[in-house]
Amino acid sequence: METLLVASRKGLFVVRGRGAQWAIESHHFAGEPVTQALADPRDGAWYAALRMGHFGVKLRKSLDRGATWKEVGAPAFPLKPVQGFWADDPTPWNVDLVWALTPGGADEPGTLWAGCMPAGLFKSQDGGQTWALNKPLWEEPRRKGWFGGGNDYPGMHSVLVDPRDPRHLTVAVSCGGVWQTLDGGGSWSLTARGMTADYLPAEVADDENTQDPHRVVSCGAQPDALWVQHHCGIYRSVNGGSQWQAVKAPSPSGFGFAVACDPRNPDRAWFVPAVADACRIPVDGRMVVTRTDDGGKTFTAFGDGLPQSHAYHLVYRHSLEVAADGQTLAMSSTTGGLWMSANAGEQWHCVSRDLPPVAAIRFA
Amino acid sequence: MAMVRVEFAASLRRHVECAPQTVAAGSLRSVLEAALLTAPELAHYVFDDQRSVRKHVAVFVNRHMVLDRVNLNQQLAPDDRVLVIQALTGG
Numbered sequence: 473m474e475t476l477l478v479a480s481r482k483g484l485f486v487v488r489g490r491g492a493q494w495a496i497e498s499h500h501f502a503g504e505p506v507t508q509a510l511a512d513p514r515d516g517a518w519y520a521a522l523r524m525g526h527f528g529v530k531l532r533k534s535l536d537r538g539a540t541w542k543e544v545g546a547p548a549f550p551l552k553p554v555q556g557f558w559a560d561d562p563t564p565w566n567v568d569l570v571w572a573l574t575p576g577g578a579d580e581p582g583t584l585w586a587g588c589m590p591a592g593l594f595k596s597q598d599g600g601q602t603w604a605l606n607k608p609l610w611e612e613p614r615r616k617g618w619f620g621g622g623n624d625y626p627g628m629h630s631v632l633v634d635p636r637d638p639r640h641l642t643v644a645v646s647c648g649g650v651w652q653t654l655d656g657g658g659s660w661s662l663t664a665r666g667m668t669a670d671y672l673p674a675e676v677a678d679d680e681n682t683q684d685p686h687r688v689v690s691c692g693a694q695p696d697a698l699w700v701q702h703h704c705g706i707y708r709s710v711n712g713g714s715q716w717q718a719v720k721a722p723s724p725s726g727f728g729f730a731v732a733c734d735p736r737n738p739d740r741a742w743f744v745p746a747v748a749d750a751c752r753i754p755v756d757g758r759m760v761v762t763r764t765d766d767g768g769k770t771f772t773a774f775g776d777g778l779p780q781s782h783a784y785h786l787v788y789r790h791s792l793e794v795a796a797d798g799q800t801l802a803m804s805s806t807t808g809g810l811w812m813s814a815n816a817g818e819q820w821h822c823v824s825r826d827l828p829p830v831a832a833i834r835f836a
Numbered sequence: 837m838a839m840v841r842v843e844f845a846a847s848l849r850r851h852v853e854c855a856p857q858t859v860a861a862g863s864l865r866s867v868l869e870a871a872l873l874t875a876p877e878l879a880h881y882v883f884d885d886q887r888s889v890r891k892h893v894a895v896f897v898n899r900h901m902v903l904d905r906v907n908l909n910q911q912l913a914p915d916d917r918v919l920v921i922q923a924l925t926g927g
Contacts, residue, residue, distance in 0.1 A: 526892040526922040527851065527881040543851075543877065548885040566885045 474795060475537075475836035476802050477518065478810065479506035482828035484520045486538055486836075490800075491814045492821040500538055508790065510573040511836030514581050518836065519600060521546075521570035521586075529567045529588075533600055537836075546570070547586045547594035547603040557613070563590045563625050572790075574631040577638025589627030591618060591645045595657065606657045609643075614662070614681050618648035621684045621703060622749075629789055630688040634695050642698070642713060647684040650700070650713055666716030670704045671749075686729045687789040689741075692796075697738030701731040701789070703749060708768050710738070722762045722771030724755035730792035730803075734816075737798065739767040742817050744787040744803065752786050759783040761792075761803065761817045777820030778811060785809050790832035804830035837861075838914035842871035844878065845921040852878040864897065865908035867918055882920055894923040 476494075478485040484500040501522060508521040518534040520541070529548075532541040549565035552558065567588045576583025586594040586603065593606040609615075618626035626648045634640035639656040642663075649664035664680035672682060684703035691697040696712040705726040706719040719726075725745035734740035743762045746752045754760070759778040762771045779785065785805035792803050801813040803820070808827035811820040838861040844854050854875035859867055872879045884890050889905040896902065896919040897912065904910065912918070 524881075526890065527848070528884060528890055530880075546880065548880070551886060 474800065475511070476793075476812075477509040477511060477520075477834045477836050478804060478827065478830055479509040479520065479790075479832040479834075480808075480828040480830045481505050484509060484538075485827065487802075487810070487823060489812070489823075492812070494812045494821065494823045496824065498538060500541065501532070506831065507569045508571060508573045508832045509834050510575065510584075511834060512575050512584075514575060514578060515599075517599065519573055519584075521573060523569045529570055531570065531600055544600040545596070545602045547588055547592065547605070549590075549592060549605060558611070561616070563615075565590070567592065568625070569627075571627050571629045572631040572643075574633055576633055578635070580638050583638070585631045585633065585641065587628030587631045587643060589623060589625060591615075591626040591628040591648055593628055593631065593643055593657070608658055609651060609653075609660050612660060615648070617679075617681045618645055619682065621646035621686075630685070632688060632690050632695075635692065636695060642688060642690070644685040644688040644700070646686060647682050647703075649680045649683045650685055650688060652713060663713040664716065665714070666709075666718070667700075667702060667707055668704060668718070687731050689731050689733045691733045691738035692735035694738040697733070699731050699733050699741045701728050701743055703727075706731075706743060706768065708741075710767075717768075719764075719768035722764070723773060724758075724760065728787070729789040730787045731789075732792045732794040732801065734794060734798045735796055737765075740765050740798075740816075741768075742792060742794065742801065743771075744792055745773075746786060753784045757782045757784065759785055761801075761813075761820075763817050774818050774820075776818065777813075777822065779809070788831055791830050793833050793835055795835045800835075802833050802835070804833050806830065840867055840912045840914070840916040840918060842867060842918045843920070844871075844882075845919065847922040848878060848881055848920060851881055854878050861912050861914055861916070863908060864895070864902065864910045864912060864918070867912055868895070868908065868920070871918075892923045894921050895919070896921070 476487040483502045484506045486498045505523040510519040522530040531546045552565040572587030574585045582599045584596040594603040630644035632642040664683045667683040686701045698709040700707040707716040760773040760775040804810045806829045810823040839858040843856040859870040
């Protein structure tokens with residue numbers, strides 16, 4: 473049996489099963505928005521990031537797979553300076569949501585990274601009890617050039633820890649490009665070369681600092697192989713993000729939010745297309761998942777088991793996940809759909825069409 | 837010593853218990869900070885990262901809602917009553 477954590481607008485769901493047989497096992501934080509979840513592979517701890525409508529961001533932790541939860545610290549910004557370069561920062565220094573939760577390296581028990589909106593990166597070294605803002609990136613002057621991509625403020629949605637070296641992190645910001653550190657966050661480089669933003673004036677369309685990567689993922693077996701679902705299409709890098717190559721838009725569309733990469737095969741990746749940024753619904757009301765097996769040269773669209781008529785599901789950037797076997801996939805939508813695939817996305821099985829809007833899913 | 841009464845509504849206490857209490861009178865900020873010393877985990881429910889009252893939390897002094905969320909320098913008088921609630925919203 474495998475376990476999937478489903479972070480939704482109205483609580484966290486625990487889903488268990490295998491193959492075509494999956495079922496909702498339990499519901500936690502009923503009624504509370506949950507924006508991200510994590511099952512830490514190092515110690516088995518579960519985390520749920522809440523975005524309480526009245527009381528702000530909270531982080532809950534379970535050491536017994538959801539039987540009990542306790543509150544731990546939540547990322548929070550320091551006091552905003554009243555003088556100096558950041559005094560006129562239009563971005564509020566208040567964490568609005570935790571958008572990414574990533575465990576540190578295998579040899580760093582207790583280390584967690586949180587990407588937030590606004591786009592601060594926070595680190596915990598004590599299993600979420602306390603958090604510290606990564607100041608080198610937050611105080612990077614080019615941050616003033618970032619802007620919100622459909623949100624009020626820029627947000628950090630992707631935080632990747634290199635399995636070969638946990639001091640090497642890759643983070644992505646909508647809209648603020650892709651940034652990397654090789655020294656555990658002490659210094660950062662902007663690594664979005666090759667991306668193009670057609671929403672910007674042509675003269676600055678290639679500006680790395682204002683690209684809108686919707687999600688960045690890497691191949692577990694070959695971490696230098698990266699995929700991005702960008703606002704303006706799909707990109708791939710085979711050299712750790714030093715250079716990005718645009719991938720020809722697959723049919724029926726190259727627009728979307730989610731991307732997943734086979735953990736063993738860097739040439740295989742999945743996407744969930746929508747019509748366009750101004751029309752965020754499946755093309756012709758038919759929901760499909762596209763997959764490439766050859767590094768983006770060709771794609772196949774799979775709809776078997778997915779709604780094929782008058783379907784208006786949108787799959788958010790954290791709502792398509794592949795399990796460690798490279799065959800089991802999970803996908804969830806803003807319209808409360810949850811589907812599983814046991815054969816690499818070629819056929820899908822509906823678990824529910826009645827969930828709250830889903831923000832994120834994670835295999836546990 | 838002049839004292840004021842501070843109470844957090846049940847919608848807050850269901851997350852972190854904090855019984856009604858009396859604390860020394862002073863500015864509204866000093867009163868709230870003093871009351872939260874007994875339940876420091878509740879502070880992040882009331883205040884945001886900048887130590888301002890959260891947008892969807894409301895503070896009443898007696899029957900009047902406090903509009904200032906940032907400075908909280910209103911001076912409270914002996915026997916004033918402070919009530920902290922969740923601002924009701926939604927549809």
